[in-house]
Amino acid sequence: MTTHTIATREDWLAARDELLVREKAHTRLGDELARERRELPWVRVDKEYRFDTVDGPKTLAELFEGRSQLLIYHFMFGPSYEVGDPVNSSIADAVDGVLPHLHARDATMLLVSHAPLDRLQRFKEQMGWSVPWVSSAPSDFNFDLGFSHTAEQGRKAVAQMAGALPPIVESNARESGTDIAATTSTRRGLMYSGQPRSEREP
Numbered sequence: 734m735t736t737h738t739i740a741t742r743e744d745w746l747a748a749r750d751e752l753l754v755r756e757k758a759h760t761r762l763g764d765e766l767a768r769e770r771r772e773l774p775w776v777r778v779d780k781e782y783r784f785d786t787v788d789g790p791k792t793l794a795e796l797f798e799g800r801s802q803l804l805i806y807h808f809m810f811g812p813s814y815e816v817g818d819p820v821n822s823s824i825a826d827a828v829d830g831v832l833p834h835l836h837a838r839d840a841t842m843l844l845v846s847h848a849p850l851d852r853l854q855r856f857k858e859q860m861g862w863s864v865p866w867v868s869s870a871p872s873d874f875n876f877d878l879g880f881s882h883t884a885e886q887g888r889k890a891v892a893q894m895a896g897a898l899p900p901i902v903e904s905n906a907r908e909s910g911t912d913i914a915a916t917t918s919t920r921r922g923l924m925y926s927g928q929p930r931s932e933r934e935p
Contacts, residue, residue, distance in 0.1 A: 775927065780877065785850040785868040793874075794928065796867065802840040803926040807880040808866070809919040810846035810853060815910025817846075817856050821921050829862045843867060847875045847919070880920045887918030 740748070782793045797803045806828060809818035817825070825844060835842050843865040846853055850868040857866050875881035882890075898913065906916040 778926070780873075782869070782872040782874040784845070784874070785871060786865070787850070787854065790871065791867070793926070796841065796843060797926075797928050798841045800836070800839050800841045801928055802838075803928070804835065804840055804842040805924040805926065806842070806844050807875065807878075807920065807922050807924065808844040808846045809909075809916070809921050810848045810856070811881065811911065811915050811919045812848050812870070813911045813915045814848055814852075816908070817860075818905055818909050818916075818919075818921070820905060822860065824921075825860070825862055825864060829864050832864060841865075845869050845874070847881050875919075878924065880922060882918045884914060884918060887914040887916075890914075890917045 778793060783790050784793070784796065786796075793803075796805075806821075806824070808821045808825065810816075810821070828842065828844075832842060844853075845867050847869050849870055853866045853868055857864075869875045869881075894917075902916060903913055906913045909916065
């Protein structure tokens, strides 16, 4: 039996109008946070990172493909993973369809993971994605940006969170063919990089 409040239409409209005031305030706060996020300072990348791609080794600058903006999604697929993390995979499903719109706005988008390139490409073909996927295995890129950690750090994190990890963590690790320590050693996230026009490829 439901315990939900039953009201008249007038009571519902009054409650809805009251909630709408808070929803609008929430939206304005979200807009303000987004503006502040866009205004965060940038960090110059001085290290010469190299990536394995289907076209051979490339530097970070070469990943721009001649565009002024680069969006890199750090996909949770570490060296011990057999397949991609299911949550990241659902995100990649959505990303794949917006590539033409990003290119039209002078932005390149790709996935990056620390697993070997051949394993990434096999999974990409299995999923039917067209989004470029590169391996950061040849460099410290993922570690320097905080998206990958050592296995020892992962084990320590699991020990510290003993009993507090949600069941989904174990489930995702199992579906990815790895363990919880490896899962907690990787992070997902989006990185934006801009390139001065003078440094772009001709």
